[in-house]
Amino acid sequence: MSETHSQNESDVSSGGVLANDTFVRRLGELLSVTLGLAVASFLGWIMFTQVDYSLLQSVFPRFVEAFKLVLTIVVISSILSVSLGTLMGLARTSSSPVTSRISKVYVEFFRGTPLLFQLFVIYFGIPRLWAVGQFPLGSWEIAIAGFSYAGDWRLPAAIIGLTLNHIAYVAEAIRGGIAAVDDGQLEAARSLGMSNVQAMRRVVLPQAWRNALPAIGNDQIILVKDTSLLTVIALQEIMSVFRNINSNQLDPWTPLVWVCLFYLLVTMSMSLLISILERRADWSSEQEESESHLKRLVGSIGEGLGRRQ
Amino acid sequence: MSNESIVEFENVNKYFGQTHVLKDVSMEVKEQEVTVIIGPSGSGKSTLLRCTNRLEEIQSGEIRLDSEAISAPDADVDRLRQRIGMVFQSFNLFPHMTAKENIMLGPTEVKGIPEDEARERAESLIDEVGLGDQGDSYPEELSGGQQQRVAIARALAMDPEVMLFDEVTSALDPELVGEVLDVMKDLATGGMTMLVVTHEMGFAREVGDTITLMSDGKIAERRPAAEFFEQPQTERGQEFLSRLL
Structure with missing residues (x-):
């Protein structure tokens, strides 16, 4: 026994300093602090020397307009792509070879070609199926709840393009989520006399949804960033506003500050929403006792900070 | 145990690909009877149970619940399954x-x-x-x-009118087996018709009305529990019991 012990000790020393956990830990801390300081001082330097604060203020309203547009596109495309993507994911797992193959082809096509290409097909290609000037959605007007909206083909094309593209990714996430549900779950549900549809709806899908949530969340954050591509179809979203200001003022850094902040605002809200959904899908009695999910989240951040000391 | 049979297997054959897992199995389970199905692993016990509520399809023969064929192509399986309860090894x-x-x-x-x-x-x-x-x-x-x-x-x-138990204690820690068997014992006493696949010989002997010994996809022996454990009639039965002792 004592022999083995001393044997172990000599192993550690012969492994050199790298075998020492504390050393590796300190090295890691040193590297991350160095990196953090480097990035922070670079940003600080930019903020002090490159950013024109009066311009920053004066361009703010233009970014707010673009931000509202992006938000509209994101909300609509998100809701559509998650709900239709769930259906597409179900179609992927269908026992009918016709349904499952057609949905596989769909996924392969929309995952396999660039979003930019898909946007071009929809924005430039589709209207040319009509005679010039005859395309019915070339200009449109709708009234919802007393407000009327009008526009041209750019906004619908953007929403359709993002939705069709992200349906493919959500479908894959759902398919994986369903595959990860144990076969015994379906068997147990069916042996109670539930039909296949009942068993899917009440037993398999709720579990598949939880399995798929992280992947869907990831995809929806990518969807937010994909709106930056809409600048190529002349939609006045955040990147287009940047390009206008930069080419007029020859000052890239000032508008870039807003670009960065606006994207982070959307993506970080999205992350928050996803972690709340993930928490809700964590099945145990504890979560029902907690007053609010936000409070729990704040609590866990506090815990994380406390642990550092 | 009454004399009315409630579950009937008639010349049931089941294949997994080329493997013949149930060979011409015929058996009648009476109302309120507790049939304990024993046998070495791979002998087709669980498969027989899973065919009873059609979680597995059979290739020929017929399985009837209360003279309604659940194995028929046009059977209303969802409705018949409501009358057959099933408990699984992995709880599910x-x-x-x-x-x-x-x-x-x-x-x-x-x-x-x-x-x-x-x-x-x-x-x-x-x-x-x-x-x-x-x-x-x-x-x-x-x-x-x-x-x-x-x-x-x-x-x-x-x-349900019939309960199927598919090795329900096999995944449990030894000290937890008793509490589950006790519930099953109460059910049997209450007159539930039960088909039980198990390795718990004590339970089989105490609670089982009939023992079905399966071997290589066939029913090797099917006799009242007391008689079976006293003196199995077949060589397979004697061999199986002697290996347990």
Whole structure:
């Protein structure tokens, strides 16, 4: 026994300093602090020397307009792509070879070609199926709840393009989520006399949804960033506003500050929403006792900070 | 045990690809009978059980519940399954529902029983299987033995005429086996028709009315439990028992 012990000790020393956990830990801390300081001082330097604060203020309203547009596109495309993507994911797992193959082809096509290409097909290609000037959605007007909206083909094309593209990714996430549900779950549900549809709806899908949530969340954050591509179809979203200001003022850094902040605002809200959904899908009695999910989240951040000391 | 047979297997043949797993199996289970199916692994015990509620398809022969063929191509399987409860080796509780919700799902979703009524019934079933204060727990918060008892209650909530038990204690820690067997014993005493695949010979001897010994996809011997354990008539039976002792 004592022999083995001393044997172990000599192993550690012969492994050199790298075998020492504390050393590796300190090295890691040193590297991350160095990196953090480097990035922070670079940003600080930019903020002090490159950013024109009066311009920053004066361009703010233009970014707010673009931000509202992006938000509209994101909300609509998100809701559509998650709900239709769930259906597409179900179609992927269908026992009918016709349904499952057609949905596989769909996924392969929309995952396999660039979003930019898909946007071009929809924005430039589709209207040319009509005679010039005859395309019915070339200009449109709708009234919802007393407000009327009008526009041209750019906004619908953007929403359709993002939705069709992200349906493919959500479908894959759902398919994986369903595959990860144990076969015994379906068997147990069916042996109670539930039909296949009942068993899917009440037993398999709720579990598949939880399995798929992280992947869907990831995809929806990518969807937010994909709106930056809409600048190529002349939609006045955040990147287009940047390009206008930069080419007029020859000052890239000032508008870039807003670009960065606006994207982070959307993506970080999205992350928050996803972690709340993930928490809700964590099945145990504890979560029902907690007053609010936000409070729990704040609590866990506090815990994380406390642990550092 | 009455003289009316409730589950009938007639010349049942089942293949997995090229493998012939059930060979011309015929057997009648009487109302209120507890049939314990034993035999070495790979002998087709579980497959026979899973064919009974058509979780597996058979290739020829017929399986009848109360003279209705569940194996028929046009059988209303969903309706017949409501009359056959099944309990699995791996519990298969629905993890996103509490114990009570697990038990209520079948009655509310399949039979359309009102929520309140189903909840009341679930609560009394939870008491019956000895889990009085665990109704609001989620499966992951329960021990294996507790989960399996919830699974039994879930099957009972559909008021089945027959219960199938597929090696229900095999995944349990030894000290938890007893509590599950006790629930099954109560059920048997209460007159439930049961088909039980198990390795628990003590249970088979004490609770079983009939022992079915399966070997290589065939029924090697099927006799009243007392007689079987006293003196098996077939060589396979003697061999199987001697290996247990």
